[in-house]
Amino acid sequence: MTQSRYTASTGTLRTAPGEDGGTDRPSQVPIPEVHGRLLAEGLGEVVFELADVSIFYGSYQAVREVNMTVHSRQITALIGPSGCGKSTVLRCLNRMNDLIPGARVEGKITYHTENLYADYVDPIQVRRRIGMVFQKPNPFPKSIYDNIAYGPRVNGVRKGMDDIVEEALTGAALWDEVKDKLKQSALALSGGQQQRLCIARTIAVKPEVILMDEPCSALDPIATAKIEDLMHDLATQYTIVIVTHNMQQAARVSDRTAFFTADVDGEGVRHGRLVEYDVTSKMFTNPSDRRTEDYISGRFG
Numbered sequence: 674m675t676q677s678r679y680t681a682s683t684g685t686l687r688t689a690p691g692e693d694g695g696t697d698r699p700s701q702v703p704i705p706e707v708h709g710r711l712l713a714e715g716l717g718e719v720v721f722e723l724a725d726v727s728i729f730y731g732s733y734q735a736v737r738e739v740n741m742t743v744h745s746r747q748i749t750a751l752i753g754p755s756g757c758g759k760s761t762v763l764r765c766l767n768r769m770n771d772l773i774p775g776a777r778v779e780g781k782i783t784y785h786t787e788n789l790y791a792d793y794v795d796p797i798q799v800r801r802r803i804g805m806v807f808q809k810p811n812p813f814p815k816s817i818y819d820n821i822a823y824g825p826r827v828n829g830v831r832k833g834m835d836d837i838v839e840e841a842l843t844g845a846a847l848w849d850e851v852k853d854k855l856k857q858s859a860l861a862l863s864g865g866q867q868q869r870l871c872i873a874r875t876i877a878v879k880p881e882v883i884l885m886d887e888p889c890s891a892l893d894p895i896a897t898a899k900i901e902d903l904m905h906d907l908a909t910q911y912t913i914v915i916v917t918h919n920m921q922q923a924a925r926v927s928d929r930t931a932f933f934t935a936d937v938d939g940e941g942v943r944h945g946r947l948v949e950y951d952v953t954s955k956m957f958t959n960p961s962d963r964r965t966e967d968y969i970s971g972r973f974g
């Protein structure tokens with residue numbers, strides 16, 4: 674396996690000159706204006722392109738032939754009933770599925786025109802660029818400070834750690850609440866604070882993309898509202914993909930929404946598939962597919 678060279682300036686994993694792979698270009702997708710944020714240059718560029726992506730656990734095809742694009746500095750929501758493959762699709766965007774024995778991806782996923790699953794791509798580098806926040810807040814049993822400093826230290830950062838910690842906590846809207854107790858255990862924070870800490874820990878290593886798998890489902894409505902506000906702020910700098918089973922949340926926070934469902938095949942096996950993907954306002958007011966309409970109107974799922 675050849676080593677990949679990581680270029681922070683473009684946020685891509687590039688091969689060294691002369692190496693093979695990563696030359697495909699994503700197709701051009703029209704970019705609508707959302708939340709008035711697409712007027713600035715560079716917004717809406719394709720970050721991920723999934724082409725005929727199927728995902729297996731052993732011989733079980735959990736997700737079938739997904740085609741979609743994820744755009745820069747937008748919030749893309751994945752919605753649909755339980756078991757339709759939302760988490761499976763999310764995890765394949767930063768190669769988290771690699772950690773599950775038997776998990777396998779077919780089709781092509783590009784990250785900035787590069788094949789995310791090419792042999793030369795280092796999954797550790799991928800996860801550094803594409804961070805993840807989970808359903809249950811999972812701070813390390815360490816101080817607030819050490820939770821945030823952990824990633825930068827692993828990456829070899831030695832200087833300016835106080836500034837990095839402050840910046841990350843400020844970015845996650847947590848600084849004012851914790852600045853006087855940075856040496857206290859992160860486990861003593863409330864659930865909502867712990868989730869913002871996990872977001873701070875993710876942004877401390879300066880990723881480009883943040884994947885969130887039902888980040889509010891363990892939180893009360895006030896903590897949820899704080900995270901949703903935070904997501905809006907983060908989307909000015911980061912590309913966010915969120916799985917949520919809360920349709921109101923998808924409607925409130927996201928720019929684009931992908932609706933997944935599970936079909937039963939001739940043998941009675943359920944396979945997740947992408948039914949419809951569009952700008953969120955269209956998905957929630959004028960969906961093209963009857964199944965989307967039934968789901969968002971609460972008739973199903």
Ligand SMILES: Nc1ncnc2c1ncn2[C@@H]1O[C@H](COP(=O)(O)OP(=O)(O)O)[C@@H](O)[C@H]1O
Pocket residue numbers: 730735753754755756757758759760761762773945
């Ligand atoms: N680690 C795994 N091993 C085997 N099957 C799995 C694994 N994770 C998920 N699945 C199966 O894949 C399908 C999709 O699951 P998942 O992506 O978790 O759905 P969702 O997030 O939409 O609820 C389900 O049938 C689930 O049982």
Ligand SMILES: [Mg+2]
Pocket residue numbers: 759760761916
């Ligand atoms: Mg899930």
